[in-house]
Amino acid sequence: MSTPAAADPASTAPEQDPAQSPEPGGSKAVAGRRSKRRPGDMIFTGLSVGSGLLIFVTLALVAIFLTVRSIPAIRDSKELGGGPDAISLWSFAAPLVFGTVFAALLALIMAVPVSIGIALFISHFAPRRLATPLGFMIDLLAAVPSVVFGLWGGVWLVPKMQPLYELLNTYVGWFPLFGGDPSTPMRNLATASIVLAVMILPIITAVSREVFLQTPRLQEEAALALGATRWEMIRAVVLPFGRSGVVSASMLGLGRALGETMAVLMVLSPGATFSLHILEVGQHNTIAANIASQSAEATPDVMARLIFTGLVLFVITFVINALARAIVSRSAKS
């Protein structure tokens, strides 16, 4: 629409208002003059650029803080040739990283299918009378503070899960995840992951539901008119359409599970191994829960080590987010 005018300014110039005359540089000057005349615009531009910068600066400050303060831990570690009695940073941080990622992945594996199911139910199966309150309830669940989930997990869920864990351990114990020797009370990684799953469920559900609801009606009708049942329609149209949305929702959930502190702290009895036995107690811990439990009475060198694990967590969440974006933009293109 604007190309013909731009390609042939001479012909359109006479009809135009003199303020928009296409003399060289004219339009830029006009735009400049205009925005100067409108204080509202300037304030708004300033504010939005300012807050953009602020976010960037804050992020940089956090990264710098984490890096600088963890330097002592890196410098004095056994790996970098600290003294003979230096502590291995690897053996300190690696089990925590393992526990963090393991718990978050378990939570994700449990939460994603359930979330997709709930989201599909709300968007495509439930009558509107039921769908609205259900969506509202899911949103409410997102607003529950994590301490409350921690309490619920530690006090109520742990004893309730015990019979199931015993069954699993007895009959499916050959499967590495359920092996080992669980002892009571079962404050193990399995329970912690369940609590995490419940906590990330609302965000994944809410985002997925939004995407599913945006499936073009015409596509859905195309499938139905071909004789698709509702489920076949969902498989052929809704899920492919919502895939990238579900991926980004899951990544949001994963990010939250990686950083969640209270729920893990209050449910899990900690340990520092690379054990795959999620039913065994005292084997795992997460970075966030470890920092929360240790930092109050930490000596400076312990503090440096904790901050180093914080830096690692920071990097992990960063990478996860970058990955999520890459996946979303790639599937948006194809």
Place this chain on the structure above:
Amino acid sequence: MAQAINVEDLNIYYGDFLAVEDVTVTLQPRSVTALIGPSGCGKSTFLRTLNRMHEVIPGAYAKGSVEIEGSDIYGPGVDPVNVRRRVGMVFQKPNPFPTMSIKDNVLAGVKLNNKRISRSASEELVETSLKGANLWEEVKDRLDKPGLGLSGGQQQRLCIARAIAVKPEVILMDEPCSALDPISTLAIEDLIHEMKQDFTIVIVTHNMQQASRVSDRTGFFNIAGTGKPGHLIEIDETEKMFTNPSNSQTEDYISGRFG
């Protein structure tokens, strides 16, 4: 394959609103029936009740009977899914599945219906369906490319290929050319001509030249006013409808004296 459709005392509602009242008509097999009428008179609504697609809209329901091959598609225990496999539909805007290739689009209905189909049978089906939709020559070298990469007219013919691939008895078309250029429109009109050898075709159109070009019979819907139900005023041989209609409303409409 093609079957007559007997519609009797059909009343169609959106919730409390009676949108189409008392339609009784027989649509002939192996012929093209065009439905014309002013906007909002219920042509689309009526068309969608012929394969129960109106049920997709919350609150929409129909009373009366629609018999295809002697059995009422609204009879007790009749699954709308099975009805739609027998009565295919082509929409106003081309709507190929965006995530599927041309080939998968054609096969979509067959795969949805969970029929297992061998590779050679599926290749044959893709070819005959695309040939049936006059699209084969244009796409045979890029069957694995996405369906969305085609032009609008090609996409619409792909949708027709997709509809005929499940071998329905009836094909419903709701303004299938309204989003297309004149050349693509002609291509589809030619196609409709050929397709009536095999299918019973019902087409809604706002273009009266199109109705006179493609159809054997034409039905005229009208409404008395907004909020009033639509009625099937008259249905007859297309030639008669456009030269010498029996009803004065029809005459007013086709001679442009409507409203």
